[in-house]
Amino acid sequence: MKKNPEIVVASGKGGTGKTTISSFLITFLWKKGLSVVGVDADVEAPDLVIALGDHREVSRETIIDSKVAVIDYNSCSNCGECYKACQFNAIEWVNKPIVIQELCEGCGVCSYVCPEKAIKMKLVETGDLIVYETKYAPIVTGELRIGRKHSGKLVEMLRERAGKIKNKGLVIIDAAAGTGCPVISSIVGADYLIIVVEPTPQSLRTAGKIADIGNFFNTAMGVVVNKYDLNPSFVQHVKKWANERKIEFLGQVPYDENVVRAYVNAKSLLEYAPNSPATKSLEKILNAWFEKLFEEEA
Numbered sequence: 001m002k003k004n005p006e007i008v009v010a011s012g013k014g015g016t017g018k019t020t021i022s023s024f025l026i027t028f029l030w031k032k033g034l035s036v037v038g039v040d041a042d043v044e045a046p047d048l049v050i051a052l053g054d055h056r057e058v059s060r061e062t063i064i065d066s067k068v069a070v071i072d073y074n075s076c077s078n079c080g081e082c083y084k085a086c087q088f089n090a091i092e093w094v095n096k097p098i099v100i101q102e103l104c105e106g107c108g109v110c111s112y113v114c115p116e117k118a119i120k121m122k123l124v125e126t127g128d129l130i131v132y133e134t135k136y137a138p139i140v141t142g143e144l145r146i147g148r149k150h151s152g153k154l155v156e157m158l159r160e161r162a163g164k165i166k167n168k169g170l171v172i173i174d175a176a177a178g179t180g181c182p183v184i185s186s187i188v189g190a191d192y193l194i195i196v197v198e199p200t201p202q203s204l205r206t207a208g209k210i211a212d213i214g215n216f217f218n219t220a221m222g223v224v225v226n227k228y229d230l231n232p233s234f235v236q237h238v239k240k241w242a243n244e245r246k247i248e249f250l251g252q253v254p255y256d257e258n259v260v261r262a263y264v265n266a267k268s269l270l271e272y273a274p275n276s277p278a279t280k281s282l283e284k285i286l287n288a289w290f291e292k293l294f295e296e297e298a
C-alpha cells in the first residue's frame with residue numbers, strides 16, 4: 001500500500017457502528033504517534049467530531065456549487081411543458097408553474113424544454129466546508145443545506161481539502177451510511193475500504209452493495225463484525241461471505257455499553273474506557289491490520 005493511504009470506513013446501513021470504528025481508528029493511529037486527518041463524509045448528519053470528544057471549529061467556507069431553476073414569469077406563456085418534464089416533482093402548478101427549490105435537483109430539463117426560454121438555472125449554496133481541530137487529528141467535514149442534493153460533490157471537496165492539510169499523514173474517511181452518491185464519492189480512489197456489518201442478514205445484504213462499489217473501483221477491502229455477540233453464530237456467515245468475495249475478515253467486536261457512554265460523555269472510546277471489551281477487540285483488530293499495512297509498504 002502507498003505511503004499515507006486513504007482508508008474509508010463504510011456500512012450499507014446506519015447504526016452499525018461505522019463512526020465508532022472510524023473515530024477509534026483515528027485515536028489508535030494518534031496513539032501510535034502517526035499524523036492523521038479525518039474526513040466526516042456524512043454531510044447530512046456529521047458526528048465524527050462528537051465521537052472524538054472536545055473539538056473546535058477552525059475554519060468554515062460556504063460552497064456555492066448547486067443549481068436551481070428560476071422562472072421569469074414575464075416571459076412564461078403558461079404552456080405547462082416544464083411541469084410535464086420535471087421528473088422530480090419539483091414544479092407545482094398553481095395557475096402557473098412554481099419551482100419548489102428544496103426539491104429541485106438542478107438537472108436543467110425544464111430550462112431545456114421551455115419554448116419561451118423563461119427558465120434560467122441559478123447557482124445556490126450547496127453547504128459549508130468546515131475544518132475542526134480535535135486532540136487526535138484535524139477533521140474536515142461538511143454541512144449540506146436543506147434540500148441540496150450535491151452531497152457527492154461536497155464529499156469530493158472535503159477529500160480535496162483534507163489532502164491540502166499540512167503533514168496530513170493517513171486520511172480516514174467516515175463515509176455516510178448507505179450506497180448513494182456520497183458513499184461512492186468516498187470510496188473512489190481510496191486505498192482501503194473497511195466495511196462494518198452487524199450480525200444480521202439485512203446488514204450483510206447492504207454490505208454486499210458496498211463491496212460491489214469497492215470491487216468496481218478495485219479497492220482492497222476488509223470487514224469487521226460489530227456487536228457480534230448479539231448473534232454469534234452469524235459470524236461464520238460473514239467469514240464465508242468475505243472469503244467468497246476475497247475480502248479480508250478483520251475481526252469481530254462485542255456489544256459494549258461503554259461505546260454509548262463515551263459518546264454521551266463526549267469522550268473518545270479509547271480515552272473513556274481504555275480497558276473495555278470493545279476497546280480491547282478494536283485494538284487487537286487494528287494492530288493486526290496495521291502491521292500488515294506496513295509490512296506491505298516495506
Ligand code: SF4
Pocket residue numbers: 068069085086087088089090091099103104105106107108109110111
Ligand atoms: S431543474 Fe430539473 S429538477 Fe429542477 S425544476 Fe427543472 S426539471 Fe425539475
Ligand code: SF4
Pocket residue numbers: 071075076077078079080081082083097113114115116117118119
Ligand atoms: S415551459 Fe416555460 S413557458 Fe411553459 S410554463 Fe414552463 S416556464 Fe412557462
